[in-house]
Structure formats: structure tokens, C-alpha cells
Amino acid sequence: MQRHSSLDDAADLAAVAALLQIGAEIGVDRLLDSGDTFSAAELARIADLPQAGVDDYLAALVAAGLVVGTEAPGRFQAAEDYPDRRYAAGYLSWAMSANGPFLANAREFLADRDAAARVHRRNGRRVAVSSRWIGERAFYPPIVDRVVSAGASHVADLGAGAGGLLVRLLGQDPARTGVALDSSGAACAAAREAAAAAGVDDRLQVVERTVQSLADDPGPVEGANAVLACFVMHDIVADASVAKAVLGACRDALAPGGFMAVADAVSYAPDPVERRFSALFTYLHASFMSVTLPSERHWLDTFQAAGFSKTECVPLGVPGGRLFVADR
């Protein structure tokens, strides 16, 4: 085999992403992600599918080196490099699978964005799974570091989705409490389940509300030491008055010494390492989702206008991503 390494990478990445996407579709992504050992029968039971079909899928995962046998006969587990490969696959899954309805209907979107957007919607689960694969490596760790080093005992997460970030934070400190806010009932249900499974449900309050509603009623974030928001604020900051109202309400509700940590994206980051993915991210938001991403300067000005005393901006692992830490 005499192939160039980065081109090998493309074939490898494509294969891994497609195989993991199949795992997500049949509902075995959580088991594979857990690193736990499993038998072929357990895999079929979790997928709720006939054994023969799941056996063939398992054989493909083993042939691809994504899953390996263990010392216990008939028991398997994800390979050691699985978390790295899953993170890389997250970008492909987000770009090609979660955004599949945009790509497949690009002609309609370029002809009439709003009409196309009413018809062709993304699958929420595919968006959530790919975002989790990217986020667990690219933006959860720096946020967790901030919360832990600040000793924040009460934490709210806006657009908390399935609650992964809060479950992780509550699991780390038995005295920490949290509020998961999300406008999706399905996401709230998933967050409740995840909290129960992790045994932290007595310390997590789940609130089905929009982020925008905090402008009128900041109750859910009242007294928080940290208010987090991962890739949800860009829906709000385009409108200066809405941004000022929502972020201002969060600031006023924070406990003394509290902070907001907002992981989000800037428009068209020019850095050579970031420019390609940032271009796709910016373009898809603008031309397919009617979301105009702010510049880094615009983000910083928005926090200042909302009354925050000081805002720090650091790059995230995801190209074009930034973590804004705004002090009350």
C-alpha cells in the first residue's frame, strides 16, 4: 500500500464516521461510548434488533478495529483509540449527516431559503449526537475547568439538551446543584433520565423554557454561581435589544462573584487552522438557518452592553469556536 497519509485519513475518517453513524441510528452509541464490555446478545437487546443483523454490524466494527474482543470469551468493548476516532467522526457526522437535509436540498435553499427551511428540517437527535461527540472533547473540558476552579456550587446550563454537561459537573462534587433549561420537552426528558441514571437527579432541576424567556423571568438562573450556554446564544445575539435583555437578566441574577461561560462561534474565522470548518459553520447558519454569527468583537461588545464587568475570550478546540467568560 503506497498511499499518502492525509488521503488515508480521509478514507479512514469516512469509514469510521459512517460506521458510528449506523451505531447512533440503531441506538447503541451510548453503549459503545461507555467503554463497557458487552456481548453480541446484549448489543442486539439494546438495539432492539434481530441478532443476525447486529452480528454483521459487530463483525464490521471488529474488522475496522473500532471494537475489540476482550479476555472474556464472547465479550467485546470499544478499542482504546475509540474516543479519539469518535471525536473526529463528530465533525463528519455533523457536517454530512446532521446537516444532510440542508445538503440534499441545497438547490431549494439557495433559491428560497425561508421556503426551503419550512420543509426541510434537521433531525434533532442527529444534531445532538454529533454535537455531543464534538463537544465532549472540544468544549466541555474548558467549561468544567472554569466551574471547578471557581468552586461554583450552583450552576445553570441554558439549552442544556440531554444534560450531559450538568450531569458531569454534579457527579464531580456531591454539594453542587444545577438547573437544566431547554425549550425541547424531549431534551428535558432525556436530561431527567440521564440525571437519574447518574444518581444526581435530587440535585438537578429541569426547566422546559426558552432562553429568551429569561429576559422576563430570570427565576431559573437566580443565585447561580455560573450560567453556562453552549452554542445556543448565537440565536439571540443578532438582535441587540434581545441580547441585552437576556444577558442582562442573567448577569443580574448571578450570585456575587458569579460568571457566565458561553461557548459559541464567531463568523468566518480567518486563521488557516480554522478557516475551512468555520466557513462551513458560518455559511450553513447564515444561508440555511437564518442565523448570522457575530464577530469576536461583536460578542465582547454584547457582554459589555449587558453590564458584565469583564469578558475574557479563549479559543475552543472546535474551529471558529470561542469560550467567552463574562464576570458579573
Add this chain to the structure above:
Amino acid sequence: MQRHSSLDDAADLAAVAALLQIGAEIGVDRLLDSGDTFSAAELARIADLPQAGVDDYLAALVAAGLVVGTEAPGRFQAAEDYPDRRYAAGYLSWAMSANGPFLANAREFLADRDAAARVHRRNGRRVAVSSRWIGERAFYPPIVDRVVSAGASHVADLGAGAGGLLVRLLGQDPARTGVALDSSGAACAAAREAAAAAGVDDRLQVVERTVQSLADDPGPVEGANAVLACFVMHDIVADASVAKAVLGACRDALAPGGFMAVADAVSYAPDPVERRFSALFTYLHASFMSVTLPSERHWLDTFQAAGFSKTECVPLGVPGGRLFVADR
């Protein structure tokens, strides 16, 4: 920016693949692939879309470094590294977009493959575009080398698709003639158009026929110095009697000194460089398309059983791909 290089690759590759996929969907892939310069107005005219939508797409391509401005004001062209990036994107496009209906409905396929296959079909154009992006780099060149070095003057291509390989071969030698055989009327029409555009239509015969039909009537391959087949023979070789009849008819129809060049895939190639993509390719064919890929040994035995005197097997750039050159 402090990110690991192979992970950068994943975000870059995903972004490039999604942006090029949009180009293919709106019909500007041929223009971008050509390397010719173009204006924004020409891009909109070829796409047959409103200028504003195409302008935003062009801006994203420029931001991503896939398209660059030229010395002529208002004129653009694909960046120098575009062919490399398009080749890499081909793997993602094939795995995630062309096979999108398989991935999105994996649960149905694993429950009942044949029922799912009747409902969820791939888009032929997406399969063809991604195969072309991979094939132009990974298997056209070694086949062209064989044809040229053998001085083959009359060449047949089985499953010729849009005729790209034959158009290239006829363009290289004004004395060379060709036969493009494909069972799809749309592919045959595309081959006729491509031949006319390249000015080689007077030397290319297009035949709308299945490969299997050659067993009873080898007329289209009669007297060929070379019979080519790229990733179509795996549909046939699973049945030994069909394989013997079709390949035997091709062998008997070849001119003295003639050969078959078959680019195709082996089942689950174990080489570390090949195993991942080969696993996906093998698994999707078996569990979603009812095609069982042969081993390398099985391929060689099949050519021998059909009467070929000697068959050589060399690896192709696509993982798990092999070029079988079988001498009459």
C-alpha cells in the same frame, strides 16, 4: 490554536466535503473541477439559481480557501490544492452522502434488509459524483497506464457510467476507438454528451445494455484490445456460473493479445491501512446491497475458470481496491 493535527484534518475534511457536496447538488461541480476561471454571474447561470444565493456560496468557498480570486478582477478559480481536497472529499461524500439513505434507515435494513432495500434507494447522481471524485485519482490512472502501454486501439468499458474513463482514453490517442456499455439510459445519455463535448463522439459507441447480457451476445466487446470494468463486476462474480459465462464471453471476444482490466474490491482487507474503509465498503455491500464481495483468491480463481491465461492483481489507491489484469 493548539489542536492535534489529525483532528484538525477531520474538521477540515468534513467542511470541504460538505461545501463540495453543495456544489454538486447545485450543479457547479464540473465547473469547479475543470480548473477554468469563472465569474459569480457565470456560476449563477450554470447553477440556474438566483445570484444572491450563489454569491453567498461563492463567499463561503473563498473563505474556506477552496476557490481563489485571479488577476482578472471578478474572476475566480479553484485553488491549487482543490484536486487533492476533492479526492479526499470523495470518500466522505460516498460514505455519508451517497450512502445517506442506508445510514439514515440503518434500523430498517438491520431488521429486514430486502424490505428496506425496496423502499430506501440511493441517489444515482450522488453515487456517480462521489465515485468520480475517488476514481479519477484512485483507479483511472493505473488503468489508463495499462491501456496506453499495451497500445490498445479499441477499448470497451463495462458499466461506463458517464463515460469519463473512455473520454479520457480517446482524447489521448486520435486513432483509439471505444465502446461504452451501461444499463442506465441516463448514464448512456451523459456519456454521449461528454463524448460530444470532448469532440470524440465519432469514435465512441454507446450501448445501453447490462453487463450480464454479454454472456449471450458479446457483440459490444467483440475485437476489443482491452475490456475495462470499474467496480461493476462484484455484482456478477458471486454466482460462479454467471461469472464464468460473462467473463468467458469477454475473454473469447478479445482480440489476440487483448486483456481485461477489472478494478474492484476484495472482502474485508486486513491491512491496517485498508481495514477501516474496506470494512465499511464490504459491510454496506453485504448488509445493505446484498452483494457479497469475493476474496482476492476468489477473484483470481474466477478469472482462471473463465479461461484467462494469467491474471495479475495489484492494489489500488482506494482501500480494499484491487486492479485485476487478466490476459486472454
